Amino acid sequence: MGAVLGAVVGLDGRPHYLHSGWFLISVANLVVIVAMLVVFALAIVLPFPLGRREQ
Amino acid sequence: MSAPTWTGRVRTRGLAAFPPERLLPDTQPVYVASWIYVFGVLTLAAFVVILASGGVLALAGPAWWHTSSVGHFFNSIHLWSTELFFFFMVVHLWGKFFMAAWRGRRALTWITGAVSFLVSIATAFTGYLTQQNFDSQWIGTQAKDGLNASGIGAFFNVLNFGQMLMWHIVLLPLVVALLIGGHILLVRRRGVVPPL
Numbered sequence: 001m002g003a004v005l006g007a008v009v010g011l012d013g014r015p016h017y018l019h020s021g022w023f024l025i026s027v028a029n030l031v032v033i034v035a036m037l038v039v040f041a042l043a044i045v046l047p048f049p050l051g052r053r054e055q
Numbered sequence: 056m057s058a059p060t061w062t063g064r065v066r067t068r069g070l071a072a073f074p075p076e077r078l079l080p081d082t083q084p085v086y087v088a089s090w091i092y093v094f095g096v097l098t099l100a101a102f103v104v105i106l107a108s109g110g111v112l113a114l115a116g117p118a119w120w121h122t123s124s125v126g127h128f129f130n131s132i133h134l135w136s137t138e139l140f141f142f143f144m145v146v147h148l149w150g151k152f153f154m155a156a157w158r159g160r161r162a163l164t165w166i167t168g169a170v171s172f173l174v175s176i177a178t179a180f181t182g183y184l185t186q187q188n189f190d191s192q193w194i195g196t197q198a199k200d201g202l203n204a205s206g207i208g209a210f211f212n213v214l215n216f217g218q219m220l221m222w223h224i225v226l227l228p229l230v231v232a233l234l235i236g237g238h239i240l241l242v243r244r245r246g247v248v249p250p251l
Contacts, residue, residue, distance in 0.1 A: 032142065040146050043090035050088050 078243055087247050094147035095242075101140035102235065106228065108133040113224055118187060137179055144172060156248040164241040171234040178231055181223035184213055195219075 016027040058064045111129045112120060120126035148168070157165035183194050195213045202208040212218055 032138075036142060036145050036149075039142075040091075040149050043094065043146065043150070046090055048088045048090055 072244060083247060084249065086250050091150040092247065094143045094150060097143040098140060098147055099235065101136050101143055104136035105133060105140055108136060109224065117185065117220065121187065148172060154248055154251060158248060159245065161245045161248055164238060164245060167234050167238040167241060171231060171238060174227060174230050174234060178223065178227035181219045181227060184219040185216065185223050
């Protein structure tokens, strides 16, 4: 399982960075930040299942 | 008339501030039925997993997680529950910020949440310092310069493994747990903030 994950996301390789002038961020950190923004947006727009608690 | 003993006075004041139906409610306002209101309890759930996996790591002692497959497993659980803890807490923070959740006498609720976030960062930092690998050595030596420059390096020595381990497994988790406990009690006391 670890080998499969490693093959997909390259956990053993050198980390990748985005660099432009003063701006420097690792791809891993950027992925987490983008994922948080996506989850935040989905949490606002997706309907919540009300079920029996609706009142 | 106040109770004659301090325990009686604590009970009287506790029941006044937190009647059972407010402390453990069985209904919530309808506006709470939104995914954005879920991230507080997700953060709390991740915190429980962090404490449990940290407890298992503490049982076997430092270095066990480097030499045992079960140790690797619990070390990974501890790391990834921490990742999720911060992930959920940041989404919770964004949600509450854009709701202006300090409205309605909830300033202390906001402040305890914000301070919990800051102390959690310090707790995670001491965790990275006690990994016992090259990563922790690199972080420790880099942080040493910065903390020395700030003047607290003599009291909070990031190159002292024993001190950092104690901060990580005793002092800081206790502070985070107390802050989170107070935060939850304040949410119960003031109620969940309504949307803008």
